[in-house]
Amino acid sequence: MNILVCVKQVPDTTEIRIDPVKKTLIRDGVPSILNTFDAFALEQALQLKDKNPANVKIVVASMGPKQAETMLRDCLAVGANSAYLITDRKFGGSDTYATSYILSKAMKKIEEEEGSFDMIFCGKQAIDGDTAQVGPELAEHLGLHQITYAINITLNEDNTTALITREVDEGKIVVEARIPVLVTFTKTDDLRFASIMNKMKSKKAEIKEINYEDLEGIDDTKIGLKGSPTRVVKSFTPDVKTDGIIIREDDPNEAFEKFAEELEKAKLY
Numbered sequence: 001m002n003i004l005v006c007v008k009q010v011p012d013t014t015e016i017r018i019d020p021v022k023k024t025l026i027r028d029g030v031p032s033i034l035n036t037f038d039a040f041a042l043e044q045a046l047q048l049k050d051k052n053p054a055n056v057k058i059v060v061a062s063m064g065p066k067q068a069e070t071m072l073r074d075c076l077a078v079g080a081n082s083a084y085l086i087t088d089r090k091f092g093g094s095d096t097y098a099t100s101y102i103l104s105k106a107m108k109k110i111e112e113e114e115g116s117f118d119m120i121f122c123g124k125q126a127i128d129g130d131t132a133q134v135g136p137e138l139a140e141h142l143g144l145h146q147i148t149y150a151i152n153i154t155l156n157e158d159n160t161t162a163l164i165t166r167e168v169d170e171g172k173i174v175v176e177a178r179i180p181v182l183v184t185f186t187k188t189d190d191l192r193f194a195s196i197m198n199k200m201k202s203k204k205a206e207i208k209e210i211n212y213e214d215l216e217g218i219d220d221t222k223i224g225l226k227g228s229p230t231r232v233v234k235s236f237t238p239d240v241k242t243d244g245i246i247i248r249e250d251d252p253n254e255a256f257e258k259f260a261e262e263l264e265k266a267k268l269y
């Protein structure tokens with residue numbers, strides 16, 4: 001069972017800065033981490049590997065700048081078998097459509113080395129871009145069926161289908177999907193920590209690089225800023241104005257009375 005986990009490096013901050021001219025994220029100088037939902041996707045893949053270590057291989061892949069190598073090493077340290085960085089100046093400025101197109105082409109390239117993938121795992125969304133589009137778009141580019149909002153996955157005995165628990169508005173549902181399948185994961189089980197030994201090993205591990213030249217037949221009109229159909233017209237942080245009242249009574253009963261008065265005045269009580 002060959003599993004590809006698509007992982008994105010995201011800024012470790014809620015303060016996302018946008019380049020006022022290019023309208024893209026400014027990543028320089030911002031510490032980065034593995035996207036939370038991708039960590040859950042990886043954890044689910046690792047749990048399948050725990051059950052059958054000899055027969056499950058996990059490959060992680062990320063499209064991004066060179067600095068994403070650190071995050072890929074973290075994935076290796078918790079148990080991924082190999083890691084690929086898809087990186088090239090020509091990929092810069094890609095929107096979700098271009099990103100998923102490049103990922104689909106890179107996946108075919110990775111398959112030449114690792115064998116065909118039975119399952120592709122993604123996070124349900126990236127905590128910076130937040131669109132939740134790349135997983136479903138990747139499934140479309142690859143002609144695969146997709147199961148979204150998964151919280152758990154198990155395989156049948158002959159590895160031809162997977163039972164996937166999905167989170168839906170009404171609660172949870174379990175669906176059976178034929179393999180190959182693309183699954184996007186939301187918050188699942190607790191995440192594991194890497195051992196010190198594995199962390200040290202991962203520092204020396206090879207991160208394989210895939211560049212533009214490696215992707216034979218890639219359509220230049222579908223990559224980078226020029227190949228991106230999305231146009232960011234404006235991005236801004238809305239001004240949030242609050243008219244707060246601080247009640248400073250020492251006696252809690254008096255404070256409560258005052259609080260109730262204020263609620264009444266505001267017609268909230």
Ligand SMILES: Cc1cc2nc3c(=O)[nH]c(=O)nc-3n(C[C@H](O)[C@H](O)[C@H](O)COP(=O)(O)OP(=O)(O)OC[C@H]3O[C@@H](n4cnc5c(N)ncnc54)[C@H](O)[C@@H]3O)c2cc1C
Pocket residue numbers: 006007008009023024025035037038061062063064092093094095096097099100103121122123124125126127128129130131132133134135225228230231232
């Ligand atoms: C016009 C435009 C220009 C942009 N220019 C840039 C730019 O120059 N530089 C830049 O960094 N971003 C740029 N972006 C943002 C970029 O489009 C998104 O970061 C990217 O497409 C992923 O979208 P998302 O963050 O919403 O991911 P989501 O769709 O929310 O992610 C869902 C899942 O897809 C997978 N995934 C997403 N992105 C990647 C990835 N890169 N590698 C591997 N797996 C992934 C992960 O599993 C993730 O959990 C631009 C966006 C637009 C609209």
